[in-house]
Amino acid sequence: MFETKEMGKRFDAVVALNGASLKAYPGEIRALLGSNGSGKSTMIKILAGVYGPDSGEISVDGKVVSIGSGTASRQHGIATAFQELSLIPTMSVLDNLMLGSEPKGKFGMVDRAEARQKVQALLDRFGIDCDMDAYIQTLMPSTQTMLEVAKAVSQKPRLLLLDEVTAPLYHDEIQVLFRIVRELKADGVSIIYVTHRMSEIFELCDQVTIMRSGETVKEASTNEIDLDEIVFHMTGQYPEAHAEKEVAGDSGEPTGREVLLDVRNLAIFPSVWDVNMKAYKGEIIGIAGLQGQGQPEFIRSLLGAAQITGGSVQFDGKKLDFKSPVDAVNGGVGFVSGDRKREAVFPVRSISENISAGKIASGQLGAYMTGKFIKEFSSGAVEKYNIKIGRLENPASSLSGGNQQKLVIARWIAMNPTLLLLDDPTKGVDVHSRREIHKILQECAAGGMTVIISSSEYEELFGIADRIYVFFEGRVSDMLAGARKTDELLVAAMMGMTGQNKDGEAM
């Protein structure tokens, strides 16, 4: 058996694991559950040899071992299928599956014929229909994931770690996967299965280990635990009973206001399948959900930065047809990214230039635009919204993260867009700055601006949003408004436990 005890791991100031433990017995499928940031991915990565733990011990069959690298992990009989995939996109299926375990022929050369045979057998077993000489990057995401699992299984592990592998898979592929996992179980392999899909736990798993805030809070057999209890351990909240939910049918849509945005059956391959949403003028719409359920893609599609592959979007009475952010900005859309460093801040440019960036972006290229104009424009914005930031001529990199975020918000508010999109804007922002940002957004909405804000912290959305759309696997699993804005309902919807998605059915 495999066991980890008292595991501790920090990333700078963030504590990912705080004394967590995990056991895996032979011939057992164990679900490892937890919400975002609970530490389950870190745990998996420690077992896979990606990270070394700061404290705690790992034992295999009662002997304490150290797993310092991916190779060491494999030598202990551990194989991992990563959520973010470990396949090399520019190599063929054949080479990827045989990487590191190529069959040797004469003179230590790779025996290609035997390799082809082995890979073909593996593809057949997994029911993967693809050319083994095709490059990984040319394959569908679901096929890539199946190959990732096949690669892990081909290493004949004693412990198989599956990190959220079903998310991109289709229904029949999931069935194949389940069949193989059960076969491995019969062969005495330990399997640790990470998932957000509650239905899969009861269908497949024998045991559950639940983590919260870097600690292991519950271990149980799936026979003796129910969904509500699992959710309680994951979140510290009991989900509300289904019956009560049906009663409250409040749509929460404001009356007497104009619709600004009408999204119908929106699809963005491969992350968003079917999203319906209405946003009225002057409304603040919240977008909630676990990480990677299609929220960033949805927001970017409204900005013309992600390609819409299905459905329709009406914006201000017309069909939304932004081919790039240039069109969107000219059409009155603003975008605040939570990924400040990569997508929002110009670190070496001055604070005033950063604030004026939206103004700089739109208009005639040859137009006269002095430093004085930029300074006046930005100081106007700073005064109007009482954004306290350093001297306007200092570079943006001189500011703290919270102030940099205010800077980016000021940039867009000063443009007075009709629609302001914010993608997790308060990530890593201190409480005080966060409150100020909320105040600013509320003022803007009161002035008629429509605000769509996505956040990974749902307390934030309760405070600020009129209505909350909850995303689960590329769909809206629930819309919460008025009295239905409760922790319990939100948690349930984030786990996909609502009428439409209760069965956790993938496409």
Add this chain to the structure above:
Amino acid sequence: MHNSAVLRPITNLFGKVSGFANRNPTRMAIILGLGLYAFTVFQVPGAFSVQAISTLFMMTLLLSFASAGQTMVLIGGGMDFTVGAVMSVAAMITTSIMRGEDGRFLQAFAVCMLLGAAVGFINGVCTTKVGLPALVVTLAIGNVVTRMSYLVTAGTPVGRVGPAFASSVIYRHFGFIPSLALYALILFPLVFYILYRSRFGRQLYLVGNNPEAARLCGINVNKIKTISYMISGMLSAFTGMLGVGMLQASRNQMFDAYAYQSLIAVVVGGTSFAGGVGTYGGTIAGSMVMVMLNNMLTALNLSQRVREITLGLVLVLILVMYNRRKGVRQ
């Protein structure tokens, strides 16, 4: 090396100088340029004359024109190695169209501008749409331009510039102010306007600093970058015309060295390889440094090989000094 007691004062000094150079690149470049000249005069007193200073002034102006577009391209996060090739070809076009007659200046001008814009456009498209590194793309395209010029001229360029055009470049007012300075009266304000007073210039700095953020802000990043290459191409072509006006007859690859010289002048002037930072004033000062350096190596009467080796070593030293600042994009 840092532990050595002998070397420590030297590394400390280097660090201080380097720090100053990064904080005040323009001032540092002026000090460096004047220092080089003072050293030259100290070694070779004959290098100090009204005539010599006038010539140095002229060379500085010419290099600063050639480096103007390079400055913009670097600020936008790119690099333009076609400067030299475009200058050389523009020079050949100018002489072969003018053939000693000033009346054909406008024709030559129009063709050169078209050439510069076309090369710049190709540079822009290849770096932005195809996504190849600017260094590789522009080196390759510069090469193509050079080879094509051989094809067209069959190795021997013909013609001369018109006499009036030539004197508009080389005539010395009051005996020492080169007439070329009059072109600076048009070109400098134009470049300053584009960089500091136009929306294009503002966008260029943002694009160079963080292209992804610029794109999400609604800036057409590819367009801005392509325009910067086109401006660089046209300015290079015009500088090539002025250059041949100075020398009157053209030959193949006559200005090729300007590709490197302009790049170094721009970097010495404080423009960052990482993009988003830089001034044209700095580039003008950097051009002076390059001219003074070349002048020193010539005045010292070193053999061609020693000159080239020295030039190379000095340039490495300068680049090390100016690149101690960490890259902007982590």
